[in-house]
Amino acid sequence: xxxxxxxxxxxxxxGGSLRLSCAASGFTFSNYWMHWVRQAPGKGLVWVSRIxxxxxxxxxxDSVKGRFTISRDNAKNTxxxxxxxxxxxxxxxxxxxxxxxxxxxxxxxxxxxxxVSS
Amino acid sequence: QSVLTQxxxxxxxxxxxxxxxxxxxxSNIGADYDVHWYQQxxxxxxxxxxxxxxNRPSGVPDRFSxxxxxxxxxxxxxxxxxxxxxxxxxxxxxxxxxGYVFGGGTKVTVL
Numbered sequence: 001x002x003x004x005x006x007x008x009x010x011x012x013x014x015g016g017s018l019r020l021s022c023a024a025s026g027f028t029f030s031n032y033w034m035h036w037v038r039q040a041p042g043k044g045l046v047w048v049s050r051i052x053x054x055x056x057x058x059x060x061x062d063s064v065k066g067r068f069t070i071s072r073d074n075a076k077n078t079x080x081x082x083x084x085x086x087x088x089x090x091x092x093x094x095x096x097x098x099x100x101x102x103x104x105x106x107x108x109x110x111x112x113x114x115x116v117s118s
Numbered sequence: 119q120s121v122l123t124q125x126x127x128x129x130x131x132x133x134x135x136x137x138x139x140x141x142x143x144x145s146n147i148g149a150d151y152d153v154h155w156y157q158q159x160x161x162x163x164x165x166x167x168x169x170x171x172x173n174r175p176s177g178v179p180d181r182f183s184x185x186x187x188x189x190x191x192x193x194x195x196x197x198x199x200x201x202x203x204x205x206x207x208x209x210x211x212x213x214x215x216x217g218y219v220f221g222g223g224t225k226v227t228v229l
Contacts, residue, residue: 037164037220044207044220044221044222045156045158045164045209045220045223046220047209047219050218059216060217061217062215095163095164102169102170102173103152103154104152104154104166104169104170104209105154105164105166105209106166106175107166108163108164110163
């Protein structure tokens with residue numbers, strides 16, 4: 001069974017940093033591109049970032065470019081996102097998601113809440 | 119303001135057919151990128167409903183169908199059921215943004 005489990009969310013002050021993790025199981029993690037998607041409270045889904053199978057290629061939404069860094073450790077079956085210079089508007093539930101060959105996100109984690117507030 | 123435009127809400131009685139539109143542009147749907155649809159039940163993570171414009175993952179009822187034409191796509195739900203009350207999102211890739219984009223979401227209400 002495919003499972004994605006996010007962790008690392010919490011309360012952080014504006015300007016602070018946080019690293020989220022996504023532990024994958026039930027599939028060959030190193031064969032799949034992975035994404036981070038976020039959802040602010042009561043709002044819609046917003047794509048954040050994606051990484052290819054070996055981490056050599058990454059892309060970011062303009063809203064997080066230069067502040068967030070996506071990475072992966074295929075030996076540990078884990079996806080990460082390092083979030084620096086956090087802003088109030090980064091407050092959201094952050095989901096990791098697997099991307100299939102059709103470029104759709106076919107499996108999602110349960111999400112982890114990041115709250116940026118003073 | 120989302121790159122892909124969806125109606126905020128649609129509603130229908132049990133058993134009826136409802137459709138949700140997803141309007142893009144020449145840099146995403148019109149550039150021949152596929153459209154995918156997700157269902158998000160209250161308090162849960164999104165679930166893939168339709169991929170590659172019209173394909174259903176295993177386990178998704180055939181009451182759900184997708185189509186694409188030009189710069190738009192549509193999701194149809196036939197035989198609407200109470201359990202279909204959820205938020206629905208379309209997604210594609212945008213070449214101008216070099217990234218993936220979602221619609222703003224549509225809340226489906228079963229009357």
